[in-house]
Amino acid sequence: MCAVTTAPSAPGPTGRWAVAPDGTRIGFDVAGDGEPLLLLAGQANSRDWWGPVRPDLAGHRTIAVDHAGTGASDDVADGEWSTRRFAHDAVAVLDELGIGRAHVYGTSMGGRIAQWIAVDHPDRVGALVLGCTSAGGLGTAPADRGILRTLAGPPGPARRELVRLMVGERWAGPLPVLGDASMTTRARAGHRRASARHDAWAALPGVTAPTLVLHGDADEYTPVANGRLLAERIPGAELVVLPGARHAYFLDRRRRASAEVLRFLAEHPLPAG
Structure with a gap:
């Protein structure tokens, strides 16, 4: 099946494409050395989401992916927008690089995608880090409806609310987490459906990867109860709650959050060979 191409931008000087099973091109880039x-x-959001954080992770070979419909990737060809599909796309990136097993770090919808990689491709995952995310289905603690109404409303107030939810009104640093302006209307709607319909709750007890769950206790977008539910549902998972951190905890509590990720990965190195 041929992909619907939306004239994606080039992946960049260190970027390239993988090809998903349906022919969709998935953009990604690679930086650093060490365990993948x-x-x-x-x-x-595109892989730009990770821009400020990647230097902290430079002891690893980081592979940042543009989900279908973002950045250098094509829109989905067949209308199947789901977190499980995005997980298969991410595995296609590992295949393109010849990587058998990698650590996986997903935040927000990326954490939902990471859950499916761990469920469907357990042999491809070393350590698993799930940040500011939820299990879906019976494992969801929803955000306040007033917040959701504001985000669905006029662009100006919606953007201000998103900034507040991510990092707070006083944030002065770079903020690459407010959405990819290059996305098509179709892709934005697809992402919303994929994230809203995510439900890995029944499958999570089968996760075998060592798992770290990170969450801010001031996260109103994905309340911290979601992190607690995930950690209780995944066997042996470790939960770290970051005091005062909002949804983009990896930015507003960057030093602590990056240190926790690096500690956990060091405690769970990939098998030799």
Whole structure:
């Protein structure tokens, strides 16, 4: 099946494409050396989501992916927008690089995608890090409906609310987590459906990867109860709650969050060979 191409931008000087099973091109890039670490961004965002954080992870070979419909990737060809499909796309990136097993770090919708990689491709995952995310289905603690109404409303107030939810109104640093402006309307709608319909709750007890769950206790977008539910559902998972951190905890509590990720990966190195 041929992909619907939306004239994606070039992957960049260190970027390239993988090809998903349906022919969709998936953009990604690679930086650093060390054990491979797959980075999965949030809903409606490209790999730029990880820009400020990647230097912290330079002791690993980081692989940042553009989900279908973002960045250098094509839109989905057949209308199947789902977190499980995005997981298969990410595995196609590992295949393109000849990587048998990698650590996986997903935040927000990227954390939902990471859950499916761990469920469907357990032999491809070293350590698993799930940040500011949820299990879906019976394992969801929803956000306040007023927040969701504001985000669905006029662009100005919606953007201000998103900034507040991500990092707070006083944030002065770079903020690459507010969405990919190059996305088509179709892709944005697809991402919303994929994230909203995610439900890995029944499958999570089968996760075998060592798992770290990171969450901010001031996260109103994906309340911290979601992190607690995930950690209780995944066997042996470790939960770290970051005091005062909002949804983009990896930015507003960057030093602590990056240190926790690096500690956990060091405690669970990939098998030799």
